[in-house]
Amino acid sequence: MNVIRAVVCRQNGDPSVLRIEEVPPPILSNGGVRIAVEAAGLNFADTLVVKGSYQIKPPFPFTPGLECAGVVREVAVDVKDIKVGDRVMAAIGMGCFTEEIVARAVDVFPVPKNGDLSAAGAFPIVYGTAHGALDHRAHLKSGETLLVLGAGGGVGLAAIEVGKAMGAKVIAAARGPDKLARAREHGADHVIDYVAEDLRARVKDVTGDRGADVVFDPVGGDACDAALRAIAWEGRLLVVGFASGRIPQIPANVLLVKNVSATGVFWGGYRQKAPKVVRDSFAKLNDWWRQGKLRPHISHCFDIADVAAAMNLLLSRKATGKIVLTTGRS
16 A cells, blocks of 8 residues: 555644545554554544644644554564564554554554454553553552542543452442443442532442542543542542643642542553553453453444544533544454
């Protein structure tokens, strides 16, 4: 193939600035793996990158997309543990909204035999973030209570499943009955509609006034404010993202009085600074996936040419689980 399709961003803005273009295939380099992409997961961070408000600002033109899955077509001579024909998923930081990528071998993970590639395309970021946050950062223990905010979204559902796999009691908080029903399907023990109900009061009620041991927060805003006041003594607040649009100002006096820890979670940083953390995490996640403890939920699939519509759906907050872009390569 002389050219491949790719989503290209040549200026910051809303999703309408994105274009589908024909570009040369990437060049295979040392330590690299060429993957024919079948599916790529869409994440909230992708919308921020396009808008120009993410912490990473790639030079123009660039192709967004943090994660994907497909079939290995070529490997560099120094790559020994991945072979042509392998079904794999990858988290590469940028560039997955295309028909073909070259990823570092260290960023490539096998897809279990019982996992399909569409689900695998939406797996690395949300499950990697959830496990990295709950295991590596919060040290969640079996029997503890986990409160998941934004529980109807992709990373929220992943956090519910990972929390249950780790033995926690999970309280899921989301907007509306549809998202709460989805959270229950994925294992939540209790659900709270934080628009219609008092989040702090309901968490206190569910926990016998003790509060949540760990709060997983990809939302920020008012939900974070309420959750912080429903956290247990020596509780851990995981700051994962700000999908609400407001970065909360966490009051130091609340941290002091309850001996609370507020911990940042930028999972992508481990790819560069501590890749062993990522690989160990994926070994555990793949084991749980094979056992059926993890069930990635795909809400909608779009062709990569319809990336703007997919992003607008994500921004509308009407989707539950993950949105996937497909290439038709299968």
